[in-house]
Amino acid sequence: MQNHVFVVDQRRQRLDPIHPKRARRLLEKGKAAVLRMYPFTIILKQVITNPTVQSCQIKIDPGSKVTGFALVRGGEVIWGMELEHRGEQIKAKLLDRRSVRRNRRNRKTRYRKPRFLNRKRPEGWLPPSLEHRVKTIETWVIRLMRFAPTDQIIVERVKFDMQKMQNPDISKEEYQQGTLHGYEVREYLLEKWDRKCTYCGVKDVPLQIEHIHPKSKGGSNRVSNLCLACDKCNKKKGNKPVEDFLKNKPTLLAKIKAQAKKPLKDAAAVNATRDAIIKMVKFFDWFHEIKTGTGGQTKYNRTRLNLPKEHWIDAACVGDVDNLILLTKQPLKVRCTGHGTRQMCRTDKHGFPKRHVPRDKFVKGFQTGDIVKAVVTKGKKIGTYFGRVAVRKSGSFNISSKAGLIQGINYKYCNLIHRRDGYSYSF
CATH class of the missing domain: 3.30.420.10 (Ribonuclease H-like superfamily/Ribonuclease H)
Incomplete structure (x- = not known):
């Protein structure tokens, strides 16, 4: 079962989303045309007066x-x-940009006065x-x-209480020096350990909160010392240190120790x-x-x-x-994916410039990242190709499709399906 299809009329009035089969019939009969591929939307070739819609x-x-x-x-x-x-990609790119700028400033303006305290961040x-x-x-x-x-x-509005995770015994006035209140440690552990037993990996069974370092031997209630275990593994481990319990599984032991120290980012x-x-x-x-x-x-x-x-x-x-009735699965x-980069000069691993970026993004009406359908009728690459295009100034494009990279497709064979908008789509 697929998602319903969005429908608008000639005046762009929003109508009730319809079943894909009905949308397909409207397109085959010529009563509608494709307005947008993602999310899939069709536009009727008529105006609907006083439409009755269900919100x-x-x-x-x-x-x-x-x-x-x-x-x-x-x-x-x-x-x-x-x-x-x-978010992680953005953070990594900003760190790269900062290192490149610092290297350049050290080379060009070595004695410039520091200016790291002259900026004020707005509220929020x-x-x-x-x-x-x-x-x-x-x-x-x-x-x-x-x-x-x-x-x-x-909108789901979740509250994560970081201090409760670190110190489950916190209460009352101790929160004056802490953060928000009301997060359940168990729910966090379910997300952290991927809703499966830490030791055997079994899913869809009742899971129990387990101390990695046994509480009877000085283990704390901090969230970094807690994991999830099925009843069988929990009883089998008992109050053994995790090093003894997993002495024959060094790879799993190292993985658990690394995951336990995972930050609360x-x-x-x-x-x-x-x-x-x-x-x-x-x-x-x-x-x-x-x-x-x-x-x-x-x-x-x-x-x-x-x-x-x-x-x-x-x-x-x-x-x-x-x-709830799921009409789609x-x-x-x-x-x-982002809109590319505004960096006009590419650098090597040491931060030195190595090549410049062309000023013109559009070539023959296409830009890199557009989704196109190319129907090649002659030459060595006869066939139909569907995917994202990488443009060249010569007009000979590359298309990334499910079958792989197809190089050297002339722009005359390409038909635009969806403009590049900073996202990639799949089902």
Whole structure:
């Protein structure tokens, strides 16, 4: 079962999303044309006067790496999407840029006065890697508002209590020197250890919180000393040190020790952006109602309805849910790729310039990253190719398709399917 198809008329009025089979019939009969490939939208070749539409809910499950989206209409999930962020890539690129700038300034302006204290950050400032999460969610909310009749948005608002994770015994006035209150350690451990037993890797069984270094031998309750184990492994390990329990599995032992020291950056990212996302959503006066839900409520709804653990299904379970009918099982998977780079001069590994970038991005109406369909009718490469194009000034393009890289396709054979927009799409 695929996502429903968005429909607009000639005046760009938003109509009810329809089943893919019905959209296919409209396209075959010539009553509609493709307006946009991602998300797939068709435009009718007529104007619908006084259309009767059923409003949908936009539901969002924000995450540090992947955010889930779902469109729910009358208890039916008609459209789903998983948006993969690129915060880590942004951070790495900024670090590279900083090192290149520092090297250049040391070479060119060695005696320049330090200027690291002459800038003031505005109120509510977020690092670019976190601001990116808010902006990409905003982009897709606007797209859904443009193509689907929506009047309500529900966002999961999670609270991660970092100090509770580090010190489970904290209480009352001790929070005056700490952070937020109300996060369950067990829910964090489920995310950290991928919802499976740490020792045997079994999934979909009841898991117990287990001390890596036994509490009876001085182990603490800090989250860095906690993991998840099935009943069998928990009883088998008992109060043995993890080094003795896994002495015949050195690879697994090293992996567990590395994972146990994993920082809380994912929880911190969700903490930092949750208020910014709510503030962004409230900026739109399009919605008649804006609601928030908790992570515990989302998990309760998903468990009660016996639904699998996926980001877009989590989004559908946000808020008050009586019953859900999944009319789709094939969500759109979107990965943030960015719009390239504004760096005009490429550098080698030492930071020295090695080549310059062409000023003109467009060649014969195409730019690198566009999705095209090339139908080659003559020559050595006869066939039909579908994929992303890499342009050349000569007009001979490369196309990256599922079959691999096809080089030397003339621009005259290429038909534009979807403009490059900073995302890659799959199902």
